[in-house]
Amino acid sequence: MGVKRLAVSIGIDLGGTNIKFGLVTADGKILSRLNIPTSAEEGPKSVVSRIIKTIRHLASSLSSSGEFVGTDSSVPARLKSCLQFSSQPHRVNKVKVKSIGIGSAGLVNHRQGIIHFSPNLPGWKNIPLKKWIEDEVKAKVFVGNDANAFALGEYCFGAGIGSSSLFGITLGTGIGGGIIFSGKLLLGINQVAGEVGHTSINAFGPKCRCGNYGCLERYAGAEYIVERAIKQLKSQTGKRKPQNSTMLKLSKYNYSNITPEIISLAAKKEDRLAKAIIKETGFYVGVGVANVVSLIDPEIIVIGGGVSGFGKLLLDSIKKTVSERIMNFSGRKLKIVLSKLKDDAAILGASQFEKFL
């Protein structure tokens, strides 16, 4: 048989709390994973040095172990724009990391691989992440926006397989977006396209921290969802005993314990307010998504990020709002779905940056 070689990529999801690493084959199998705490307070030099150490650890563990589960021998043709080779033997002896992709929140210069600024990484300013890592590791490094990584992941290996155009939207503390058209990532002249979170859904709405007014993020970002839940809980306290609220019970009667997860749990236990909060969130997201659909008419919208854990209740509300707000005509094509890859989407998408940036 001789020596079998398998070229893999490392996909990295650079978050504010954790950095997730995945060793990914060209057809989207995650062979191994590592998580390290970000500890952004240590400063960029220290964080990047731990990233480099972890990359080395992943890469060396590979060549010493010698055997990995390869890919399925049959790869659908529709995956072709995401793949470099269509099949691999099931056992390989040599594994080579050919590229490293890093997805980060914030303002990223994709071409130069510089993180200008990131809400997740306080104090990081104009960090030449690509250069710092390439100076230490023998592989090409690509740095991109985390929402673009999410969109790419779903496009190549998830809910968007086979689609001609895709809009990925990540719902969390921040709301991001990534656009794929005709097999290409649409980056924009400043490489900041996709910022659906900072499109205004109400020109006269409250000010967003970005400076704009009535941004989608200002209505449907995690903290504003929680803020609305607390406000409405408080306004109900006068009317009925707060003990009746599953949401309050789950948060141990402490408003500051309320999170999107608590709201989600309460909704599953049929808490009326929790369900209303989720539906309202879906309405706001739906208004933003309807605008995206009117502007770029994508084949599929994929909803991800922590807040997408609200699940079907959220999705149904988004779908209803979009369908009420776009121009409908017979035969109009549009799919709106939840993320298929969930937490893995950004790792998988980042691992494909080499082909899209």
Next chain:
Amino acid sequence: MGVKRLAVSIGIDLGGTNIKFGLVTADGKILSRLNIPTSAEEGPKSVVSRIIKTIRHLASSLSSSGEFVGTDSSVPARLKSCLQFSSQPHRVNKVKVKSIGIGSAGLVNHRQGIIHFSPNLPGWKNIPLKKWIEDEVKAKVFVGNDANAFALGEYCFGAGIGSSSLFGITLGTGIGGGIIFSGKLLLGINQVAGEVGHTSINAFGPKCRCGNYGCLERYAGAEYIVERAIKQLKSQTGKRKPQNSTMLKLSKYNYSNITPEIISLAAKKEDRLAKAIIKETGFYVGVGVANVVSLIDPEIIVIGGGVSGFGKLLLDSIKKTVSERIMNFSGRKLKIVLSKLKDDAAILGASQFEKFL
């Protein structure tokens, strides 16, 4: 010298009142023009038969006259994606119409050349315009949206020459948009991308005739601008003599005579209310354009359509609003300009449909 041949296209701007025809060279010179009334009330068969007659008239006038002014011998390289040949002799003996492009408002199937419905053409439903004309005329026919024609015209021959991405927005009774990215028209899966007029700038705003709420068109479409002017004039009448209003004077003290043109004239004569109305219009358009910029980050935004006749006052207000509402960072690239080709943009853009549809 022998016989010189020049291949030209006919660009057609199919409006509700007039149909404008232009005989266009590949580098965007309009060799001759014809206008005919639309008379949409005669029904599609009759209108299309007059379009065919006019095409024949234009084409036959060409081959009999025998001599035309050709193009400039030096064509800038940056025009290359819009050009099929880079230079032409100044005198040619044979002219051949190789394609016909038609831009129409409304819902158009670009691939099949069908007008599903057009607000300009009451009663037109699923008209196979391409087929009807190709059955009678020896040239390929391409049917597209008028805002796409506008955007293409400006991209190929106007304000957007040399840009990598462009968003064209037409302000009139309706508000439309066209997107060009990496030298391609972004049509969308249903070929209805660019509908900036029906993006919501206020989720809780008034209902638009499209069914959505708070659409940009519902705030900045010509009739709503006029409606706002009349409302504010009426509310002022109690405070000061209406004779003091230049706007009212120009409209012969008859509210129903007020049009965007009257508002524009009054503003030029320093009428305060007229100027305020124009600035307010710029604010609404600016909110919509800021959303476009956040989403697709184009290199240049070109503002056209009748209402863009408001000129610098409108443009400055749009620019101010956009700059206040997008994420600014040092070195951010964005140009916002008024149409360079004005009334010719749609004819010129439609003449290029062959290369972009």
